[in-house]
Amino acid sequence: MTEAQVHIYEVSPRDGLQNEAAVVRTEDKLALIDGLARTGVRDIEVTSFVRPSWIPQLADAAELVPQLPAHEGVRYWALIPNMRGLDRALDAGIGHVATFMSASETHNKKNLNRTRRESLATLDQVISTAKDAQLTVRAYISTVFGCPYEGTVDVERTVQIAQSLRQAGADVIALGDTTGMGNPTLVREVVAAMVRGGVPLSSIALHMHDTRGTALANILAGYEAGVRIFDGSVAGVGGCPYAPGASGNAATEDLVHMFEAMGHGTGIDLERLAETGVKLGEVLGRPLPGRYHLYHLGTQARRQRSSQSA
Ligand code: MG
Numbered sequence: 001m002t003e004a005q006v007h008i009y010e011v012s013p014r015d016g017l018q019n020e021a022a023v024v025r026t027e028d029k030l031a032l033i034d035g036l037a038r039t040g041v042r043d044i045e046v047t048s049f050v051r052p053s054w055i056p057q058l059a060d061a062a063e064l065v066p067q068l069p070a071h072e073g074v075r076y077w078a079l080i081p082n083m084r085g086l087d088r089a090l091d092a093g094i095g096h097v098a099t100f101m102s103a104s105e106t107h108n109k110k111n112l113n114r115t116r117r118e119s120l121a122t123l124d125q126v127i128s129t130a131k132d133a134q135l136t137v138r139a140y141i142s143t144v145f146g147c148p149y150e151g152t153v154d155v156e157r158t159v160q161i162a163q164s165l166r167q168a169g170a171d172v173i174a175l176g177d178t179t180g181m182g183n184p185t186l187v188r189e190v191v192a193a194m195v196r197g198g199v200p201l202s203s204i205a206l207h208m209h210d211t212r213g214t215a216l217a218n219i220l221a222g223y224e225a226g227v228r229i230f231d232g233s234v235a236g237v238g239g240c241p242y243a244p245g246a247s248g249n250a251a252t253e254d255l256v257h258m259f260e261a262m263g264h265g266t267g268i269d270l271e272r273l274a275e276t277g278v279k280l281g282e283v284l285g286r287p288l289p290g291r292y293h294l295y296h297l298g299t300q301a302r303r304q305r306s307s308q309s310a
Contacts (some may be wrong), residue, residue, distance in 0.1 A: 010232040026067070030067055041268055045079065047060075077138065094135075098137070102156065106151070107147050118254070123139065123165060145183075155190055179211055180214060183217075229237065253270065253293050
C-alpha cells in the first residue's frame, strides 16, 4: 500500500456514540473499533474519560481500553477533560489523549463551566503531564468557525489559544466546527491565520460538522490550504446536541470516497469502511446520515438481485 496522503482520524466510537440515547454494549463498541482498524484507519478515538455520570454511553471507558484489539500501527485515543481524567486514562493504559476547550468564551462557560483562561491553565498542566508520560496529545478547539451563542468568533484569539496549547506540548491542534457554521472561505482564512501564527500545517486537523451540508466543501478547502488530517465518523454517526435531528460529524466514508476519487490516497479500504458503517446502522437500529455507506448498501442489493435473476 502506498503512503497515505491524507490522514483520517476516526471519531465514531467516542464522538459518534456519545449522543446516542441507548447505551451500546462494550462488545459492540469493540467490534466497531476492530472493524474500523481492519479498514486501514490508523487513528481511532475510542472513548472518553469524563466523569462516568456525565456521559453514561462512555462510562465503560476503563473496561474498554484494556480490551482494545491489537493492530499494528493503529493508535487509540481517548478524550480527557482534566487531571482526574488523565489519571484514569493512564491507569487504563491509553497511549494517546485528546483535550478540549472552546474558542468562544460563552460556549466554553456553558460546556465546561470555566472561562477560557481557566481552561488554558488546566490544560497546560494536563498536556505537560501527558507529555511527561510519553503520550501523544491532540488538543481540540471547539466553535472555531462560529459559536451558537456569540455568532462570529475572533480568529486571532483562536490562534492565541492554539499557540498556548502548542506551548503546553500539544502535538495536534484539532479545529472544530461544532455546529457546522463554517464555510470554505472561512476555513482558508483560519488555516492561513494559524500558519501565520506559527502553527505548522502538519499539526493542524479539521473536525468539521455537516449540520448545514458544508462539511465536505470545508474539508476540501482545508485540503487545498494544506491541511492533511481530517476527522470523520463512520456513517456520519453523532448528532449535534444544539440541533436535534440534524447531522453532525462528517461521514468518514464520504471523505475517503472523495479523496480517493481525487487520487489522494487515504490508506483505507473504502468498501470495507462502508460495510462497517452499514453494520453500525444495524447495531443502532436506525438509518445513519452518511451517504457512501448507503450507496454501498444499494450496490450490494442490486448485485444480489442480478445474481438471483441470472
Ligand atoms: Mg464532532
